[in-house]
Amino acid sequence: MELEPGREAVVRVAVATLWTSPEAVRPVDQPALTARADIPTWISGLDTDQQVGDCVLSQLLLGERVLVSELRPDGWARVVAVEQPAAKLDPRGYPGWLPADQLAPVDPAVTGRPLVVDATVTGLRATPNGPVVLPGVVVGTRLVPAGPARDGWQPVHVPGQAAPLWLPDGQLSSAPAEPPNAADALVVAQRLLHVVYVWGGLSAYGIDCSGLVHLAWRRFGVLLPRDADDQAQATTPLPLGDERPGDLYFFARPGRKIHHIGIVTAVPGDHENRRMLHACYRRRRVVEEPLPAERTATLVGAHRV
Template sequence: MAPQPGHQAVVRVPVATLWTAPEAVRPIDRPALADAPDVAAWVAGMDRDQQVGDCVLTQLLLGEPVLVTETRPDGWVRVLALGQPAAKLDVRGYPGWLRAAHLTTPTDAPSAGALVVDVGRTTLHAAAGGPPDLTGVVLGTRLASAGRPVDGWRPVRVPGRADPLWAPEGDLVPLPGERPEAKEVLAVADRLRDLVYVWGGLSTDGIDCSGLVHLAWRRYGVTLPRDADDQAEATTPLALDDERPGDLYFFARPGRRIHHVGIVTAEPHGGRRRMLNACYLTRRVVEEELPPDRVATLVGAHRV
């Protein structure tokens, strides 16, 4: 059944891309629009300019909930991404357009036994040790346990599937019940060094600056807003030089709103600061000393 306005749905594919409008998509975006999207191929096919096209808003992971607000006969739906706060746009969640084929009806299955993917990407199989069924399930994806592990494989519930799929047991960890330490979140983000920069990206196929922060905290069950300026509003300002690894640096040009965020990787020393960030200029996730242009636009350090 197609998603209907006013009803919730959940993402049924490993990574679904949220667009500004159906008319904004480009020929290069075809792999991301398929009923079974190939996000890795989509990212690999883009050049430097296409990686920063502003037609992409964000991405949603397998099982992520949305509220459908509008449907079109051509297979597009307008939604609110309920797990990605965006206060300046809609207090309910991030608004944008998805392919209806990437959504399914939520199940009433209990959410006890919540697990989270703790590797860059994993593949779900039709049976323990059986053939691959769903590839490209990425870091930070939440799954519900469907039973006990068997010979190193764990059954999980997957939206849109009547029967469980099976994941390598070592690729999943229980979703923690306690708030993580900032250094634990930094360690997750640090595993994404050299990942390609994609505007609006929120997966281990490609990511942007605020996506890196959002995804690293999501891995531990903490929901931060999606965009850098909203992340600044949702975190606690610090006096510069009081920041510690795992805190956040925010950047803005004079008279403009915050446009960039990075994760502090070292205590400041002699006015020199370091951060991990998805860098628009290098098109990679890099750990670096703040270059002069970043020093000039640094507007504060915050703590989650």
């Protein structure tokens, strides 16, 4: 099978980056463009200005579905990330570009209810406790079982791999039968404390503010929109003061659209002291802190998923 415009494909690398265009990539981005997509090396090579370059739109995780809309002779594919809602850009999902060799055709023989990776970062192995074949798989990745667990190891189907790969059974979780509560999502997000801020990032190697929220809920099978303003539309407003840990704070300047989001980490006190966990553009990392004065001045609401 080969990739075809108009048909779905799946991501075959641990983390693929979605770009605004092939021409927008920079020399420093080369590690993220290879057939193995070395995201840790890519991010470690970015300076603080490059971390917030507007060439990156989002990232996609291993096994994530896309709709291929164009294949270029130079090896680039224009796609729609159908598992990342982005209503204002495309009703089908988030549009952008990525290297075609980071995709694989959908295998119709791979069926079943996926398991979700719960480890912050893990590697998929050729055999139980064998050599790592695919490193850098991150929390929230969904993989279809390839048979029953054996001696504490679970085989999974992996796009682009002829044989199943293995990871510890304890690093996987079934999607919950009941909707998760906000506190559960907060616990996942807290594991990403101090992760580097990268505009468009959606992994445990680098992440942005709306990516942190999207990934935390994705771990439980809830696919929130990718961008903060769309996330506000998809969640339920609360009276300020009623928020609880795991709810969301949204921020906007007067007359402007929402530009930032954080996850509530404490019940507001008598003096409305508010705290949040967020991927901070200014500090270039994920932090947990009281709302600074400039954040309080632009706080426009609290919402619940």
